Amino acid sequence: MELVTLADIRTAAGRIAGHAVRTPLLPLRGVGTPAGVWLKPECLQPVGSFKIRGAVNAVAALSVEGRARGVVGSSSGNHAQALAYAAAEHGVPAVIVMPDTSPAGKVAATEALGAEVVIVAPPERDVRAAQLAVERGLALVPPFDHPEVIAGQGTVGLEIAAEMPAVRTVLVPASGGGLVSGVATAVKALTPHARVVAVEPELAADLAESFARGERVAWETERTYRTIADGLRTPAVGVLPWAHIRERVDAVLTVGEDTIRAAMRLLATRARLVAEPSGAVALAALLEHPGFAGEGPTVVVVSGGNVEPALLAEVLAAPAALAHG
Amino acid sequence: MELVTLADIRTAAGRIAGHAVRTPLLPLRGVGTPAGVWLKPECLQPVGSFKIRGAVNAVAALSVEGRARGVVGSSSGNHAQALAYAAAEHGVPAVIVMPDTSPAGKVAATEALGAEVVIVAPPERDVRAAQLAVERGLALVPPFDHPEVIAGQGTVGLEIAAEMPAVRTVLVPASGGGLVSGVATAVKALTPHARVVAVEPELAADLAESFARGERVAWETERTYRTIADGLRTPAVGVLPWAHIRERVDAVLTVGEDTIRAAMRLLATRARLVAEPSGAVALAALLEHPGFAGEGPTVVVVSGGNVEPALLAEVLAAPAALAHG
Numbered sequence: 001m002e003l004v005t006l007a008d009i010r011t012a013a014g015r016i017a018g019h020a021v022r023t024p025l026l027p028l029r030g031v032g033t034p035a036g037v038w039l040k041p042e043c044l045q046p047v048g049s050f051k052i053r054g055a056v057n058a059v060a061a062l063s064v065e066g067r068a069r070g071v072v073g074s075s076s077g078n079h080a081q082a083l084a085y086a087a088a089e090h091g092v093p094a095v096i097v098m099p100d101t102s103p104a105g106k107v108a109a110t111e112a113l114g115a116e117v118v119i120v121a122p123p124e125r126d127v128r129a130a131q132l133a134v135e136r137g138l139a140l141v142p143p144f145d146h147p148e149v150i151a152g153q154g155t156v157g158l159e160i161a162a163e164m165p166a167v168r169t170v171l172v173p174a175s176g177g178g179l180v181s182g183v184a185t186a187v188k189a190l191t192p193h194a195r196v197v198a199v200e201p202e203l204a205a206d207l208a209e210s211f212a213r214g215e216r217v218a219w220e221t222e223r224t225y226r227t228i229a230d231g232l233r234t235p236a237v238g239v240l241p242w243a244h245i246r247e248r249v250d251a252v253l254t255v256g257e258d259t260i261r262a263a264m265r266l267l268a269t270r271a272r273l274v275a276e277p278s279g280a281v282a283l284a285a286l287l288e289h290p291g292f293a294g295e296g297p298t299v300v301v302v303s304g305g306n307v308e309p310a311l312l313a314e315v316l317a318a319p320a321a322l323a324h325g
Numbered sequence: 326m327e328l329v330t331l332a333d334i335r336t337a338a339g340r341i342a343g344h345a346v347r348t349p350l351l352p353l354r355g356v357g358t359p360a361g362v363w364l365k366p367e368c369l370q371p372v373g374s375f376k377i378r379g380a381v382n383a384v385a386a387l388s389v390e391g392r393a394r395g396v397v398g399s400s401s402g403n404h405a406q407a408l409a410y411a412a413a414e415h416g417v418p419a420v421i422v423m424p425d426t427s428p429a430g431k432v433a434a435t436e437a438l439g440a441e442v443v444i445v446a447p448p449e450r451d452v453r454a455a456q457l458a459v460e461r462g463l464a465l466v467p468p469f470d471h472p473e474v475i476a477g478q479g480t481v482g483l484e485i486a487a488e489m490p491a492v493r494t495v496l497v498p499a500s501g502g503g504l505v506s507g508v509a510t511a512v513k514a515l516t517p518h519a520r521v522v523a524v525e526p527e528l529a530a531d532l533a534e535s536f537a538r539g540e541r542v543a544w545e546t547e548r549t550y551r552t553i554a555d556g557l558r559t560p561a562v563g564v565l566p567w568a569h570i571r572e573r574v575d576a577v578l579t580v581g582e583d584t585i586r587a588a589m590r591l592l593a594t595r596a597r598l599v600a601e602p603s604g605a606v607a608l609a610a611l612l613e614h615p616g617f618a619g620e621g622p623t624v625v626v627v628s629g630g631n632v633e634p635a636l637l638a639e640v641l642a643a644p645a646a647l648a649h650g
Contacts, residue, residue: 021351024347024348024349024369041597043597044366044597044598046354265634268599268637269599271369272373272630272631273599274593274597274598305597306597309590309641310641312638313637313642316634316638316641317634317635
């Protein structure tokens with residue numbers, strides 16, 4: 001299997017310029033790592049997550065004919081809006097297949113971006129998207145198992161390495177594995193002394209198990225759906241991401257649900273960032289494994305910020321020992 | 326009275342590099358201005374507000390002898406932590422005079438930054454700071470009425486003009502007036518076609534009244550303390566800021582309390598930014614005066630994000646018609 005290269009990520013960086021925000025590194029004090037912690041706030045992207053990077057790269061990589069026909073993707077979450085946004089930015093028609101369990105607000109937001117939304121029963125999602133691709137000649141843009149998507153997400157790592165060449169540890173949320181695959185590709189190529197660490201909830205720890213066993217395993221969705229981190233419930237990393245992860249990722253850490261909430265609260269009160277639970281897991285890893293980021297600067301990717309206001313309010317109102325001060 | 330120049334602001338930009346974050350411009354969709362709205366998120370600065378810029382510039386401008394002696398400032402709010410932070414970054418001793426009404430958390434945070442905190446009765450605040458300056462040979466760094474502070478805040482405008490030369494309207498929260506003075510100086514020098522607009526709460530509209538009358542007026546603190554925007558309760562703009570504002574600011578807009586809350590909610594849900602009430606007033610102006618930003622791109626300065634978690638939770642939980650969607 002051919003892996004994404006640094007050159008692919010550099011190409012993606014040129015394509016996303018002007019569409020995705022080049023997010024700054026924000027210093028975070030007081031989490032007890034002597035050499036410093038910086039946040040990479042991808043929650044500040046136009047549709048609230050890093051997904052915009054991969055989606056824009058995939059759309060921009062299409063031929064003239066491909067752009068005229070359009071794209072299709074299936075998602076109930078951040079990928080839906082990212083693909084709709086990317087297509088709209090390039091004047092490309094987009095069809096998004098969403099499960100009938102999607103919140104009305106997410107459907108409306110996707111339609112507001114100009115996409116055609118097709119509602120189906122959850123198990124039919126991916127099949128329907130593939131059908132539409134064939135029937136209408138649309139380019140299928142999956143959320144993570146795709147080289148252009150991985151290359152696009154890799155621009156996060158390119159920016160980290162460029163801004164902080166001394167970085168020693170990079171913590172990245174993982175589910176389908178597109179983000180951590182891309183980040184590891186760029187970081188390992190540019191700053192080989194740095195460790196790249198994937199983070200996932202204990203309750204959806206299929207990647208930690210895969211990593212320990214040395215083979216890709218899937219968890220039942222009844223298990224992964226227990227976590228509050230709704231963006232990280234994918235039952236298994238993608239096939240292409242797994243090939244990158246086993247080669248380029250140094251470790252996998254897991255975090256508990258209370259720590260995820262504490263990290264969300266810390267991000268809101270100390271970094272003034274709204275993070276969704278999935279976006280807060282990498283910081284949660286630093287709270288739960290304080291000795292881990294021992295030497296050198298640590299960068300924590302805050303991957304997204306699309307959280308229900310009521311949940312954020314609940315997290316802010318609740319006393320959370322880890323997040324005080 | 327000698328006004329701050331573009332050259333002063335360029336000097337400040339060199340001094341703050343590496344201490345303050347160069348905040349990105351974040352596109353904000355759906356607020357109904359055809360040419361687009363961008364946020365300048367100063368809430369992402371290390372101590373949660375733009376104040377870090379002026380404080381770092383003032384500390385960095387000291388002589389070697391001045392640095393050895395140290396600085397003093399009086400503040401119950403963001404300036405206290407910004408000055409303490411700036412002093413610590415330069416290895417300069419800092420004394421912060423705080424009123425005995427300050428929340429314990431703010432006192433602790435200022436001390437945690439290494440500053441000596443002197444607690445006094447509120448009316449004695451400025452006098453005590455001036456005394457300490459004389460007694461101990463400390464350099465007094467006031468929150469806004471100071472050329473180096475204005476020049477430091479002006480780097481916000483420098484960055485806006487550099488990143489978006491086509492900018493047509495810049496909306497800036499105003500109270501003491503240091504920020505809007507500096508921003509107007511840079512923006513008018515670099516992009517003279519752009520309007521710079523100061524925004525304040527209706528309940529603390531001393532600047533709007535001053536602007537209308539053509540002379541600097543003060544409001545009683547019993548009046549200004551009615552607003553939720555606790556960073557904008559200064560009874561009058563400073564003398565030096567006023568000289569800049571009358572010369573370089575195009576208009577003053579006022580906003581209601583409900584709109585400030587709606588803007589806070591919108592920032593959290595659509596831009597994933599935690600803003601304090603004072604930090605949200607410039608966006609509130611766009612919500613309350615939708616026709617105002619007619620032509621060309623609009624930049625909204627989100628000046629700070631130090632809000633009590635309970636207040637943010639309340640704003641998120643409350644239905645706010647303007648912020649829905």
